[in-house]
Amino acid sequence: MIELRSVTHAYGDRPVLHDLSLRLAERRIAILGGNGSGKSTLARMLNGLIVPTSGSVAVDGLDTRTDGRAVRRRVGFVFQNPDTQIVYPTVEEDLAFGLKARKLPKDEIARRVAGALERYGLDRYRHQPAHQMSGGEKQLLAIAGVLVLEPDYVIFDEPTTLLDLRNRRKVIELLRGLPQTLLVVTHDLDMVKDFDRALVLEDGRVVIDAPPVEAVPAYVERLG
Amino acid sequence: MLGLYLHRESVIHRLPAGAKLGGLMLVTVIVLTLPGAWGALAAGLVGAAVLAAAELPAGRVLSELRAPVVMLTLLFGFQAVLAGGGWMETAIAVARFAALILLATLVTLTTRVMDMVDLFERLFGLLRPLGVNPAKMALMLALTIRFIPLLGDQVREVRMAQRARGVERNIAALFVPLLVKILTMADDLTAALEARGYDPADTGTKNGTQR
Ligand SMILES: Nc1ncnc2c1ncn2[C@@H]1O[C@H](COP(=O)(O)OP(=O)(O)O)[C@@H](O)[C@H]1O
Numbered sequence: 001m002i003e004l005r006s007v008t009h010a011y012g013d014r015p016v017l018h019d020l021s022l023r024l025a026e027r028r029i030a031i032l033g034g035n036g037s038g039k040s041t042l043a044r045m046l047n048g049l050i051v052p053t054s055g056s057v058a059v060d061g062l063d064t065r066t067d068g069r070a071v072r073r074r075v076g077f078v079f080q081n082p083d084t085q086i087v088y089p090t091v092e093e094d095l096a097f098g099l100k101a102r103k104l105p106k107d108e109i110a111r112r113v114a115g116a117l118e119r120y121g122l123d124r125y126r127h128q129p130a131h132q133m134s135g136g137e138k139q140l141l142a143i144a145g146v147l148v149l150e151p152d153y154v155i156f157d158e159p160t161t162l163l164d165l166r167n168r169r170k171v172i173e174l175l176r177g178l179p180q181t182l183l184v185v186t187h188d189l190d191m192v193k194d195f196d197r198a199l200v201l202e203d204g205r206v207v208i209d210a211p212p213v214e215a216v217p218a219y220v221e222r223l224g
Numbered sequence: 225m226l227g228l229y230l231h232r233e234s235v236i237h238r239l240p241a242g243a244k245l246g247g248l249m250l251v252t253v254i255v256l257t258l259p260g261a262w263g264a265l266a267a268g269l270v271g272a273a274v275l276a277a278a279e280l281p282a283g284r285v286l287s288e289l290r291a292p293v294v295m296l297t298l299l300f301g302f303q304a305v306l307a308g309g310g311w312m313e314t315a316i317a318v319a320r321f322a323a324l325i326l327l328a329t330l331v332t333l334t335t336r337v338m339d340m341v342d343l344f345e346r347l348f349g350l351l352r353p354l355g356v357n358p359a360k361m362a363l364m365l366a367l368t369i370r371f372i373p374l375l376g377d378q379v380r381e382v383r384m385a386q387r388a389r390g391v392e393r394n395i396a397a398l399f400v401p402l403l404v405k406i407l408t409m410a411d412d413l414t415a416a417l418e419a420r421g422y423d424p425a426d427t428g429t430k431n432g433t434q435r
Pocket residue numbers: 011016033034035036037038039040041042
């Protein structure tokens with residue numbers, strides 16, 4: 001479970017999250033809201049990439065302020081733009097990157113990389129430069145690069161925003177099958193309709209917190 | 225010339241990165257000590273042999289040499305004009321360096337960046353007493369190779385957007401949005417590295433794992 005206690009965050013003296021207290025325990029949680037409402041800030045808060053200005057965030061009891069590294073082992077993070085997440089030129093090498101950062105033994109790395117190539121349909125791209133892949137394939141690689149680390153939670157910050165319809169569907173299918181707890185920031189209301197819970201942010205405050213069947217229509221209505 | 229890795233199941237591909245880089249240095253020294261024409265011939269023969277053994281498409285590899293050969297020709301040509309050398313010497317000098325560049329290209333085409341990075345990490349490790357962080361240096365190398373083509377894309381994108389708005393050629397107008405893009409990318413990249421468990425404070429020592 002991820003727990004936020006009176007979390008406030010400001011960039012400089014500009015507050016962007018106001019006193020959020022949340023217990024996030026559902027398997028599928030959507031984070032909705034307009035541009036600049038604080039979604040990315042909240043998302044990055046959940047794995048300690050950003051620590052709150054005041055208040056605290058804990059993942060399974062680990063405080064992100066003091067145990068950032070341990071938290072990030074449990075909580076994977078996928079960003080919107082795959083180009084800034086892919087570190088190595090070819091697919092196979094990139095999948096190995098996070099595993100090497102963990103200093104796993106070579107044979108274990110090889111085994112996990114082979115597994116990920118197969119599971120996420122990247123086998124035929126194995127030795128290909130990521131640079132030559134399409135946007136959708138790159139996003140799949142970015143997601144695989146996180147999943148190969150076997151996190152318990154995965155946070156996605158607008159994973160389908162840059163994708164065409166077909167690739168968007170592919171990513172949604174992939175997410176649907178994942179055993180992990182997922183927290184997804186998105187503008188894609190269709191994608192979240194079978195989620196367990198949806199939070200709607202507005203100016204750094206949670207204005208709606210309900211299952212998507214209620215939250216989505218309420219959000220749409222709020223937009224006017 | 226910084227040809228990207230091209231996968232084949234060849235002996236050359238399977239050689240350890242250290243052997244290839246060591247071999248390249250050795251051949252370079254030999255070629256530079258041999259008299260001009262012989263040096264060019266030796267490097268050329270080694271290059272051709274490696275090219276064949278690596279099962280790489282010759283046309284594609286040789287096309288990587290076009291730009292450096294043009295540059296070398298200009299360079300040595302100028303030198304010949306200024307210092308009054310003959311065209312024969314110029315041709316030999318160009319051939320000699322072109323052959324060496326071919327060999328270097330063959331090394332990068334047959335070696336995965338990760339293996340190269342591992343090698344450099346070990347080499348940089350020797351500099352640790354001087355305060356060098358080998359893991360950081362190695363990562364920088366990997367990122368540079370990965371981001372060169374991406375940077376080209378960004379330049380094209382910004383220029384296209386500007387041409388669409390009627391600005392044809394304006395370095396300042398290119399520079400500012402490009403800088404913004406690069407800084408944003410760098411920011412995202414830092415977060416992504418951290419999210420994937422990379423720790424910049426890491427000293428690069430490998431505890432508990434064997435190679
Ligand atoms: N690094 C930063 N420095 C200063 N302001 C920022 C930074 N990141 C985001 N902001 C500002 O904080 C607000 C919330 O941003 P963000 O969390 O990215 O919102 P969202 O993801 O919902 O679009 C925005 O007004 C944005 O301009």
